Amino acid sequence: MTDSPTRSRGRLIRGALRLTSLRLRLVTVFALVALVAAVSVSGIAYWLNRDAVLTRAQNSALKDFSQALGDGAGGLPEQASCEMLRDMGTIMTSGNQTYQVVLVDREGPEGDCVVETDPAAFRLDMVPASLADAVHQERDDTDAPYHLYWQRVEIDGDPYLLGGAQVIDGGPTGYMLASLAPERDDLNSLAWSLGIATALAVIGSALLAQAAATMVLRPVARLSNAAQRLGEGKLDTRLEERGADELAELSRTFNAAAASLEQRVTDLRAREAASRRFVADMSHELRTPMTAITAVTDVLEEEVDSLDPMIAPAVQLVVSETRRLNSLVENLMEVTRFDAGTAKMVLDDVNIADQVTHCIDARAWLDAVELDADRTITARLDPRRLDVILANLIGNALKHGGGRSVRVSVREEIDPAAGRDDVVVEVADQGPGIPEDVLPHVFDRFYKASASRPRSDGSGLGLSIALENAHLHGGEISAANAPEGGAVFTLRLPREAPGDGDGDGDGESDGCDGTEGDGGNGDSSGERNRPGKPDGPGKERDT
Known part of the structure; x- marks a missing residue:
């Protein structure tokens, strides 16, 4: 059996460290x-x-x-x-x-x-x-x-x-x-005797140095192990304080630093938990009034043709903003579940091409999307969460594609690093592409490509939610610019998603109903039976 390059590099690094060790x-x-x-x-x-x-x-x-x-x-x-x-x-x-x-x-x-x-x-x-x-x-x-x-x-x-x-x-x-x-x-006998004495002196000094190095480096090794455990998140790691020399002072300094770090992390975790609870509670509390407001706006939208022409635009604005606010509340609920680690999946055998077709058909995107897919590719995934991912990626591409069609391709690849079969979905638009300084941040929450335009049609959470759903499946999403122009989002999911859950479904809308079509950090509204309205080519991409 041949060693892998990683293992060989590891041995070389360990050998180099031994050659440059303090003991040596x-x-x-x-x-x-x-x-x-x-x-x-x-x-x-x-x-x-x-x-x-x-x-x-x-x-x-x-x-x-x-x-x-x-x-x-x-x-x-x-x-x-x-x-x-x-x-x-x-x-x-x-x-x-x-x-x-x-x-x-x-x-x-x-x-x-x-x-x-x-x-x-x-x-x-x-x-x-x-x-x-x-x-x-x-x-x-x-x-x-x-x-x-x-x-x-x-x-x-x-x-x-x-x-x-x-x-x-x-x-x-x-x-x-x-x-x-x-x-x-x-004199030759004397020289031999002196040579033997010199060799014995060198050997004795080496043994003495070894003993001295062991005495000196043992506390250093304990400190290194403690620092490693601390880096692994075991913040209660402490060193035994013995003696009054410099090493003992170093141990006391390390313990003080570890205690301070543990206290700070505890405080930060408490604040983060409180923030998550606040967002979750706020989103939950908003759902009831938002349901009532949505019902009222639906009635107003049905009567908009009979309203005074001076009032109709205001009613349309209220309806649009209400839907946007409702989508934002749902997205915040979903983000809260991801942060709390309570998001679960309900796995099922899914035909990827059929799922893509269903997603774009439900949102009336058939005329704006070109699909190139093998109809025989299936995978065991959560269909609802896959629809959320597809809706965000395709909606984002439609919004920033310069009014041109979006190409969606589905293929099967072998991931040599993970040693598994993956399903790869590529969503490519024909727009101006993503600026290089924006590419590292396209999946960040609430990130805006332009600080002068802090408000956009979406919530700024769509691509972030899509990425979290991909991670939940054990997959990944990457963003890049195509050489011929336009942005390309690549979704890579394993054929067999890890785990099987009951799926809470709370606050999570089916992507097919149009309420989760958030095009990510450049969101598309994705209302049912309403085609996506991509921005013009001159607009920057909200991320």
């Missing part, structure tokens, strides 16, 4: 500080010990060589033979000496005499010319015109100490070669 940064900083400190201390300790070890070994070897050379040369006659020099070399390297010597006498009775105690290990040609020149250079010091000189060399990858001296003017010259391999081995 604390451990990294602790480890780097420990590493720098341990390497610095180890490096200083190594170089100090190295200098001390090499200096001690060097001084010891040079001292023994100088003393042995002086003792041996002091017992030689002025004209010493090569045999005497050989014996002297044997005496110098006898015992526990760790070096080999080369003795050179250029002015002996036998001519040049070179004595090498171990030619395989040390020969005269192995002495650097710079050292030989320094040894034979006489200094302006009458007490000791010739000094002992030395230098460290590397032969076949091993370190050695090479020294030389001339005891007296014209006498033999001695060179010695001492191995520094034991000291090198000791």
Whole structure:
């Protein structure tokens, strides 16, 4: 099974958060500080010990060589033979000496005499010319015109100490070669020990940082979880206040903020509930007098032809405004039910094309609406609420379509995001379209596209009620402008609406009776057997 892109992105985000977490940064900083400190201390300790070890070994070897050379040369006659020099070399390297010597006498009775105690290990040609020149250079010091000189060399990858001296003017010259391999081995062991100590220090600091991070971040994690619960709406979330440090002060601040937020939300909810009750009570109380007024206006409308021509326009205005007020009361009742969460549905198997035809026929819109629908598409929906949606969308399109026909298309689509079959109804007009700054607000309650025209023929609630009914079915309504011009409202509903209810029906008019044909935030009156009267193309769209 392959992972979905969303799940893969989630894992990548969590991985990135782990890589940038405060715990990792604390451990990294602790480890780097420990590493720098341990390497610095180890490096200083190594170089100090190295200098001390090499200096001690060097001084010891040079001292023994100088003393042995002086003792041996002091017992030689002025004209010493090569045999005497050989014996002297044997005496110098006898015992526990760790070096080999080369003795050179250029002015002996036998001519040049070179004595090498171990030619395989040390020969005269192995002495650097710079050292030989320094040894034979006489200094302006009458007490000791010739000094002992030395230098460290590397032969076949091993370190050695090479020294030389001339005891007296014209006498033999001695060179010695001492191995520094034991000291090198000791220094290598010291380096390994310091490296292991450094690694242990880094590991220990990382463990210490982990423990410290756990102690520090545990309250932060509790705070994060509490903030998440608070964001989920659990306003009674509080943190335990322990100690008197900065984290405890942060917990107290969070608790105070949460308590203040809970109180404010409680107050707002109370005010909102009171406002809803007020609207519901007001709408309910208005229904009784509105029923009586509507009955009177119906009588007046029937007698309008027999009235004085000067009075007839006033009567027509009263009838129109009464119907508008009655529609507004019904819409407010419906909005109140949506806000209170009491709106329910009565589901039934509905043929979508027949439902659209019934809706436009009931409002005498057949001549103004072009229907392109598959007559076989059915869905399980609430027919009354679907009619309300259709009446609002089609009425809105007729009002703002510039007097041209409205096209309604019905098709079936598969929603890949939800993994279900949907019914899609598109209502397109041929008007000027919706301004881009108005598009995000077309479904807002009482929104007006123009502040200079606060009053319109509708209540400004039609599209909002249509959207709420679509949400009740588990669907959605979107608004856009077509490339060729005009506005397009797209209704998308699932073939099977969620849930099944009893439907209160209180205050809710059947869209087919003409009283719920509110074209939304640009409402159409939608009276029965009266065609919709769309505004001219120059009028802005009430939303």
